[in-house]
Amino acid sequence: MTEHSSTPQDAAQPLSDRVENRSQRPDSAAFQQFMASQWAEAEPTEVERAPVADFAAERRRRISERFPGERLVLPAGPLKVRSNDTDYRFRPHSAFAHLTGLGVDHEPDAVLVLEPVQEGAGDDGGHHEATLYFHPMAGRDSKEFYADAKNGEFWVGPRPTLEELGAAYGLRTRDLGGLEDAVTKNAGPTALGGLRVRLVREVDLNVDALVDTSRINTGVDLESSDALDGELAEALSELRLVKDAHEVGQLREAVDATIAGFTDIVHVLPAAAGHRHRGERMVEGAFFARARTDGNDLGYDTIAACGNNATVLHWIRNTGRVIPGELILVDAGVEADSLYTADITRTLPVNGRYSEVQRRIYQAVLDAADAAFDAAVPGNRFRDVHAAAMEVLARRLESWGLLPVPAEVSLSAAGQHHRRWMPHGTSHHLGLDVHDCAQAKRELYVDGVIEPGMVFTIEPGLYFKAEDLAVPEEYRGIGVRIEDDVLITEDGNVNLSSGLPRTPDEVEAWMTGLWHAREGVDPS
Secondary structure (H helix, E strand, O other), rough: OOOOOHHHHHHOHHHHHHHHHHHHHOOOHHHHHOOOOOOOOOOOOOOOOOOOOOHHHHHHHHHHHOOOEEEEEEEHHHHHHHEEEEEOOOOOHHHHHHHHEEEEEEEEOOOEEEEEEEOOOOOOHHOOOEEEOOOOOOOOOHHHHHHHOOOOHHHOOOOHHHHHHHHOOOOEEEHHHHHHHHHHOEEEOOOOOOEEEEEOOOOOOOOOHHHHHHHHHHEEEEEEEEHHHHHHHHHHHOOOOOHHHHHHHHHHHHHHHHHHHHHHHHHHHHHOOOOOOHHHHHHHHHHHHHHHHHHOOEEEOOEEEEEEHOOOOOOOOOOOOOOOOOEEEEOOOOOOOOOOOOOEEEEEEOOOOOOHHHHHHHHHHHHHHHHHHHHHHOEEHHHHHHHHHHHHHHHHHOOOOOOOOOOHHHOOOOOOOOHHHHOOOOOOEEOOOOOOOOOOHHHHHHEEEEEOOOOOOOEEEEEOOOOOOOOOOOOEEEEEEOOOEEEEEEOOEOOOOOOOOOOHHHHHHHHHEEEEEEEEOOOO
16 A cells, blocks of 8 residues: 555645535536526515514613613624534524524524614614624525535525515614624724724624724723623623513423423333433433424433432433333423523433332422422522522431431531532523523622512422432432422412422322323333
């Protein structure tokens, strides 16, 4: 065998172009001329205003009030590489999705720019005019139509026109080619007008570079600008703490689809229990199928954790067996086409019946969850929800003889012994992100007052690892979590996921009923 040597053609071709060699795309003039001809005219599209458009406009007005006189730049983000020249399915950044209303599979590389105008003279009485910059569909007479694997209609399907997207979402739209001027004109202290620019950073590196270069060229200090950009990210996160009616509706849809997915999980449990290696993957797969048919995707990677795997809080490998007699903890959520996600956990007996010890642990977690629901009311603070759940768990652990100190000592700031078996928080906000509003200030989140319109999870748990010598052997290898999605109302709360059984008796009856409906299948 002779050593490979590069041909002159290899040496002349840039490395970045070689990934396209597999396509063997012709580039003759005859081919290009033929490809540009004999295409039917596109059918005219009647565009209706999207239901989310008015809600998104109100969100933009509210953020406009926070930053009058400043240019705000919110990228959607680019496609992200999964492997070589294959990308993940596109999902825009949540702040971009919130302010535009754009959900699934819309416009990678798009950027929303809020341009300051005279106060009160902007969109909807705000202080800014919003423009969406994106790469529109190329004509079928263009080379891009068939040659551009990222943007060409031949490869990725039709894209909306500037006019169509503008009409549907109530936004000004411009070609992405005009973004640089829109972002940099009159920016910085040396420019006429001296506009300050705030950017949602680390979403699109190209936009980061564009803004940073402009700042350097105009004498803006980058470190202080980072702090200003952080304030924008913080404000955008806080804007989502209280959901509007459209958001609540989307969350209800995501929850309903997720409940259907848990039904699918129960149906597949007998087969999963019969799989010799990776029954957890069968559970994961059943839920994923529901997420893709009833929604856009998973809101996050599904946790399907049987036995001791349930004590690993973020177990997403899902490589374990599903064993009758053990519990399987499933933490899963469907993401709707609008990108709002549910987040629900149930801990199910693989054979449909809880053992005495499993039921004891499950009931303790359920009681903690119920106490948390009682605390999740307007006027209380977010941290009160967690405290209510911890009170129940600490006292239950004490009654079982597991705490090395009295419950009062464990519940004190200097104690916290009970957290060995419940190390995570009881609640987090829910919305476009499964852990929504994560950049909000502590005084508005953990220490914040609960308000109507908030949506968050309630998810206490107990996790006794197989190697935990601090507990009797009968507890080891058991992990239980119960998680529901709660909407705060004027006079209390609503459990959005109440359609999924919660009590041990309800869970057992539900599972048995589903199996009997499918020809009496029983995994035991």
